[in-house]
Amino acid sequence: MEKRVFDFSPGPAVLPVSALQEAQRNLVAMPGVGISILEISHRSATFTEIIEKTEANLRKLLNIPEGYQVLFLQGGAHLQFAMVPMNLLRGKGKSADFVVTGTWGKKALPEAQREGKARVAWDGKATNFSRVPKDSELDLDKDAAYVHITSNETIQGVQFQTEPAVGNVPLVCDSSSDFLHRPLPVDKYGIIYACAQKNLGPAGVTVVVIRDDLVAQSPEELSPMLNYKVMAEGKSLYNTAPTFGIYMVKLVTDWLLNDIGGLDKMHAINKQKANLLYDVIDGSSGFYDGHAEPASRSLMNVTFRLPDPEMEKKFVDGAAKRDLHSLKGHRSVGGFRASIYNAMPMEGVERLAEFMTEFAKQNG
Amino acid sequence: MEKRVFDFSPGPAVLPVSALQEAQRNLVAMPGVGISILEISHRSATFTEIIEKTEANLRKLLNIPEGYQVLFLQGGAHLQFAMVPMNLLRGKGKSADFVVTGTWGKKALPEAQREGKARVAWDGKATNFSRVPKDSELDLDKDAAYVHITSNETIQGVQFQTEPAVGNVPLVCDSSSDFLHRPLPVDKYGIIYACAQKNLGPAGVTVVVIRDDLVAQSPEELSPMLNYKVMAEGKSLYNTAPTFGIYMVKLVTDWLLNDIGGLDKMHAINKQKANLLYDVIDGSSGFYDGHAEPASRSLMNVTFRLPDPEMEKKFVDGAAKRDLHSLKGHRSVGGFRASIYNAMPMEGVERLAEFMTEFAKQNG
Numbered sequence: 001m002e003k004r005v006f007d008f009s010p011g012p013a014v015l016p017v018s019a020l021q022e023a024q025r026n027l028v029a030m031p032g033v034g035i036s037i038l039e040i041s042h043r044s045a046t047f048t049e050i051i052e053k054t055e056a057n058l059r060k061l062l063n064i065p066e067g068y069q070v071l072f073l074q075g076g077a078h079l080q081f082a083m084v085p086m087n088l089l090r091g092k093g094k095s096a097d098f099v100v101t102g103t104w105g106k107k108a109l110p111e112a113q114r115e116g117k118a119r120v121a122w123d124g125k126a127t128n129f130s131r132v133p134k135d136s137e138l139d140l141d142k143d144a145a146y147v148h149i150t151s152n153e154t155i156q157g158v159q160f161q162t163e164p165a166v167g168n169v170p171l172v173c174d175s176s177s178d179f180l181h182r183p184l185p186v187d188k189y190g191i192i193y194a195c196a197q198k199n200l201g202p203a204g205v206t207v208v209v210i211r212d213d214l215v216a217q218s219p220e221e222l223s224p225m226l227n228y229k230v231m232a233e234g235k236s237l238y239n240t241a242p243t244f245g246i247y248m249v250k251l252v253t254d255w256l257l258n259d260i261g262g263l264d265k266m267h268a269i270n271k272q273k274a275n276l277l278y279d280v281i282d283g284s285s286g287f288y289d290g291h292a293e294p295a296s297r298s299l300m301n302v303t304f305r306l307p308d309p310e311m312e313k314k315f316v317d318g319a320a321k322r323d324l325h326s327l328k329g330h331r332s333v334g335g336f337r338a339s340i341y342n343a344m345p346m347e348g349v350e351r352l353a354e355f356m357t358e359f360a361k362q363n364g
Numbered sequence: 365m366e367k368r369v370f371d372f373s374p375g376p377a378v379l380p381v382s383a384l385q386e387a388q389r390n391l392v393a394m395p396g397v398g399i400s401i402l403e404i405s406h407r408s409a410t411f412t413e414i415i416e417k418t419e420a421n422l423r424k425l426l427n428i429p430e431g432y433q434v435l436f437l438q439g440g441a442h443l444q445f446a447m448v449p450m451n452l453l454r455g456k457g458k459s460a461d462f463v464v465t466g467t468w469g470k471k472a473l474p475e476a477q478r479e480g481k482a483r484v485a486w487d488g489k490a491t492n493f494s495r496v497p498k499d500s501e502l503d504l505d506k507d508a509a510y511v512h513i514t515s516n517e518t519i520q521g522v523q524f525q526t527e528p529a530v531g532n533v534p535l536v537c538d539s540s541s542d543f544l545h546r547p548l549p550v551d552k553y554g555i556i557y558a559c560a561q562k563n564l565g566p567a568g569v570t571v572v573v574i575r576d577d578l579v580a581q582s583p584e585e586l587s588p589m590l591n592y593k594v595m596a597e598g599k600s601l602y603n604t605a606p607t608f609g610i611y612m613v614k615l616v617t618d619w620l621l622n623d624i625g626g627l628d629k630m631h632a633i634n635k636q637k638a639n640l641l642y643d644v645i646d647g648s649s650g651f652y653d654g655h656a657e658p659a660s661r662s663l664m665n666v667t668f669r670l671p672d673p674e675m676e677k678k679f680v681d682g683a684a685k686r687d688l689h690s691l692k693g694h695r696s697v698g699g700f701r702a703s704i705y706n707a708m709p710m711e712g713v714e715r716l717a718e719f720m721t722e723f724a725k726q727n728g
Contacts, residue, residue, distance in 0.1 A: 005398035009405045012607055017392065020400050024391040028384045034369035034687070036384050038566040038612065041373045041690065074438040074568060075589055078603040082587040111587055197604055202402040204438060204568040204606030223446040223475060225439055239442040240561055242568030243376055244608070248402065323398065326405065 006348035009326035010154050010301060010339040011177065011198040014348075018259060019251035042241050050247050051236065057253035058207065061263055064186050069215055071208040071228070072236040072246050076195040077176040079226075080206060081108040084148070084172055084191065085115035087218045087228050094145035097121040099138065099164065102129045102153025103332065104174060112148070121147065129156040131296035135165045146170040146190060152178035154198070155330040157303030157337060158296040163188045170214060178300045179207065180256060181342055182267035190214050196245060198300070199341050201252050205245030256342070266342055273340050274299040276353040280360070287364040288356065291335065305335035311363060312336075318359055324352050370712035373690035374518050374665060374703040375541065375562040378712075382623060383615035401611055406604050414611050415600065421617035422571065425627055428550050433579055435572040435592070436600040436610050440559040441540040443590075444570060445472040448512070448536055448555065449479035451582045451592050458509035461485040463502065463528065466493045466517025467696065468538060476512070485511065493520040495660035499529045510534040510554055516542035518562070519694040521667030521701060522660040527552045534578060542664045543571065544620060545706055546631035554578050560609060562664070563705050565616050569609030620706070630706055637704050638663040640717040644724070651728040652720065655699065669699035675727060676700075682723055688716050 007014055026037040033046055040047050055070045064070065073079070089096055095117035098109045101124045112118035121140050122133040140147065147166045152159040154177040163171065163185065170190025179194035186192070191210045197203040210228060218229035230238050260266050278297060281288040281304055291303040306312050315336070319327055329335040340349055371378055390401040397410055404411050419434045428434065437443070453460055459481035462473045465488045476482035485504050486497040504511065511530045516523040518541040527535065527549065534554025543558035550556070555574045561567040574592060582593035594602050624630050642661060645652040645668055655667040670676050679700070683691055693699040704713055 002393035002395050003398055004393045007399045007403060009403070009408075011604065012403055012405055015400060015403055020392045020402065023402075024388055027388040027391060028381065029366035029368045031366050034367055034689075035371045036379060038384065038387075039371060039373070039376055039379055041376055042567065044373075044690075074440075074443075074606075076438075076603050079438075079589045082589055114585060114587060195604065202606075202608045203406065203604045204609055221478060223478060225443045225446055239440050240375065240559065240567045242438075242566075242606070242609075244566045245568055245606075325398075326408075 005323040005325055006344070006351065007325045008338045008340065008344070008352070010330070010337060012203050013198050013339055013341050014343045015201070015248070016252060016255040016259070016343045019248065019255050022251050023248060037247055038244055040243060042237055042243050047243055050250055051241070054246055054250040054253060057250065057257060058209075061180060061253060061256055062184055062186055062209070064209060067212050068186060069210050069212065069232045071210065071231050072241055072249070073206045073208055073231060074204065074242055076203070076206055077104065077174055077193065078107075080174065080193040080208065081111035082114075083226055083228070084146070085112040085118070086222055086226055088145050088214060089116040089118075090219055090222070092116065092145055092217070094143060095119055095141055097141055097144045097147040097169070099133065099147065099149045100124060101132050101150055101158055102156040103330070104153055104155070104176070105148070105150040108148055108150070108174060124158075129153065129158060130291060131293040132158055132160050133164070138164060140166060140169070142167060142169065144169045146172045148172045148174070150174045152298050152300050154301050154339070155333055155337075156291060157298040157301040158292045159298035159300065161295070170211070178298070180253075180263060180266070181270050181300060183263040196249060199343075201245055201248035205242045205249060207249065252343070269346070270299045270342065273344065273346060273349040274302060276349050277302045277338055277340070277356070280353050280356045284360045284364065287360045291333075300339060300341055302338045302340065303329060303333070303335060314363070315359060319352070319355060322351060322355055324348070324355060369687040369689055370708070370715065371689045372702045372704065372708070372716070374694070374701060376567050377562050377703055377705050378707045379565070379612070380616060380619040380623070380707045383612065383619050386615050387612060402608055404607060406601055406607050411607055414614055415605070418610055418614040418617060421614065421621060422573075425544060425617060425620055426548055426550055426573070428573060431576050432550060433574050433576065433596045435574065435595050436605055436613070437570045437572055437595060438568065438606055440567070440570055441468065441538055441557065444538065444557040444572065445475035446478070447590055447592070448510070449476040449482070450586055450590055452509050452536075452578060453480040453482075454583055454586070456480065456509055456581070458507060459483055459505055461505055461508045461511040461533070463497065463511065463513045464488060465496050465514055465522055466520040467694070468517055468519070468540070469512070469514040472512055472514070472538060488522075493517065493522060494655060495657040496522055496524050497528070502528060504530060504533070506531060506533065508533045510536045512536045512538070514538045516662050516664050518665050518703070519697055519701075520655060521662040521665040522656045523662035523664065525659070534575070542662070544617075544627060544630070545634050545664060547627040560613060563707075565609055565612035569606045569613060571613065616707070633710070634663045634706065637708065637710060637713040638666060640713050641666045641702060641704070641720070644717050644720045648724045648728065651724045655697075664703065664705055666702040666704065667693060667697070667699060678727070679723060683716070683719060686715060686719055688712070688719060
């Protein structure tokens with residue numbers, strides 16, 4: 001096998017090696033089928049089995065109750081920013097509430113404003129997007145069409161630890177960067193959507209878990225490709241689905257079920273990994289300046305700053321020498337970000353923690 | 365290598381073995397990079413080089429002139445059915461002309477009617493979608509926003525051999541199932557769009573070649589993900605692009621340039637392959653009933669019928685014994701369809717022609 005490094009990219013991101021190896025075996029000819037996984041028809045028996053197994057894996061992992069559909073779409077979270085209000089807000093005479101905890105929440109808001117009225121129920125701007133709100137801080141409209149949250153803000157590294165209390169209003173969650181990182185009480189949500197390229201698979205497939213009564217709301221005049229109802233009725237095969245992306249989601253969820261042993265275990269591992277890094281930050285006497293407030297810290301994206309640009313360059317170079325890559329923060333906020341999604345091995349995080357400790361000792 | 369069969373599926377479809385093997389080598393760790401091609405960031409130097417090379421390959425193969433953008437989008441041809449009128453028809457006070465030569469043209473029309481006025485400039489229904497129109501048959505509106513054609517109708521197997529004359533009105537072409545099968549005079553087109561899963565790569569990426577003056581028409585209020593202008597300004601990286609799909613398009617276009625030697629050569633091979641099958645049909649004394657009229661025959665999808673359902677079953681079974689698969693016609697029209705896209709090897713077509721000749725002799 002070619003040498004692999006530890007890549008802390010925020011997405012597209014690290015995938016389980018067992019899933020990559022299985023896909024590799026099927027890339028030229030699937031045994032017993034005789035064609036590549038990239039060539040199989042979305043209408044074939046082989047693919048029908050794959051998409052059904054992928055859905056079954058997700059239902060099992062998240063314990064998704066009856067009354068929810070699981071859709072496999074294209075266009076990433078960005079297209080969901082638009083599809084949610086097209087389906088739930090357009091022509092409904094209601095307003096949507098947005099809880100803005102970082103860059104992605106900010107991006108979702110104007111997409112709703114194209115389709116109807118959208119209010120900011122809480123804005124993290126005043127606290128530099130360093131935390132999520134308490135329930136008591138939310139200014140909610142009890143007649144809203146839905147409340148939109150971003151469960152994990154990749155760029156700022158802040159994450160909801162539990163669901164905010166939104167009463168009977170449907171909770172819509174952009175879970176792109178932490179989907180499947182812990183068990184979820186799915187019945188508290190109206191819609192959970194996630195692009196694949198962080199915790200699920202390669203870029204190009206988006207999973208949408210949606211409650212039946214919300215599927216039923218799609219306006220008739222909406223184009224089929226943007227219409228949850230059409231996509232649900234067609235079982236994600238109204239048109240040619242992104243077959244390979246769905247196959248990869250199958251392999252990643254196989255790994256979660258069989259190698260990891262489910263989401264309780266995955267959650268425990270994720271806490272252990274994140275704590276390794278937050279402990280270094282907290283024990284560095286301020287050398288590492290963590291961005292998120294402790295109670296809102298993300299288990300997926302650990303964000304911190306160093307004293308000055310010269311030190312930052314030294315940090316990047318030192319990390320690269322130990323095969324630790326893609327640690328720079330998003331261009332909009334600077335600093336560093338270690339993305340440690342489900343598939344980042346413990347060994348990678350241990351090696352990063354060790355490097356950070358030594359680097360602080362030598363330079364602090 | 366695992367055994368490969370000949371698969372005549374209409375899409376997702378056969379890909380060049382050299383491209384599959386190259387992708388396989390990079391699936392766990394790219395040499396010198398240390399991560400999988402599935403894990404590389406869309407903002408990385410590695411991917412920047414891939415997407416730039418993919419565009420350069422397309423520009424070289426099709427001789428795309430200055431003044432055209434090349435976009436890599438998601439959502440397949442179906443989303444283009446909606447995006448074209450959203451961008452070119454919405455709020456413009458003009459009408460669009462549709463030349464309907466088969467199932468896909470029929471599907472594109474109502475998507476335009478959601479956004480404005482759309483007329484049928486010619487309808488193949490009266491002739492059972494067995495041919496494309498002559499220029500003299502087109503009922504064109506000289507003030508139309510655009511004329512939409514489907515260059516190859518996959519289900520019926522009819523194909524435009526050259527561009528219809530549409531005057532100064534922009535010609536918009538769904539080239540999903542024959543893109544890159546021959547050289548194209550790109551300057552005759554306003555937009556050429558193609559989903560990848562026939563001649564280009566795996567499902568999940570769509571190539572759009574669009575003239576600058578049409579890019580400039582996108583309405584401001586349109587959501588970024590549906591907006592050609594936003595996608596062109598972001599060089600297809602406004603959001604996370606379908607990185608692996610684009611990489612596969614690079615490998616397939618590398619193969620066309622380096623192994624095949626360009627589109628003139630590809631066109632000659634495609635004519636040779638298609639003629640092998642049409643010659644069997646024409647020489648079968650009516651045993652094989654070809655669907656398309658000879659002058660409109662597709663080089664990509666060869667459609668024909670057998671005398672009765674019992675014979676059809678026997679044909680499928682006999683073909684499978686020779687490793688010839690996925691020959692059944694679309695459920696809406698029945699019969700048979702041999703999809704012989706660019707990547708279908710000559711050997712596969714020769715073997716099918718041989719089987720068809722013997723089958724006719726034994727059963728005719």
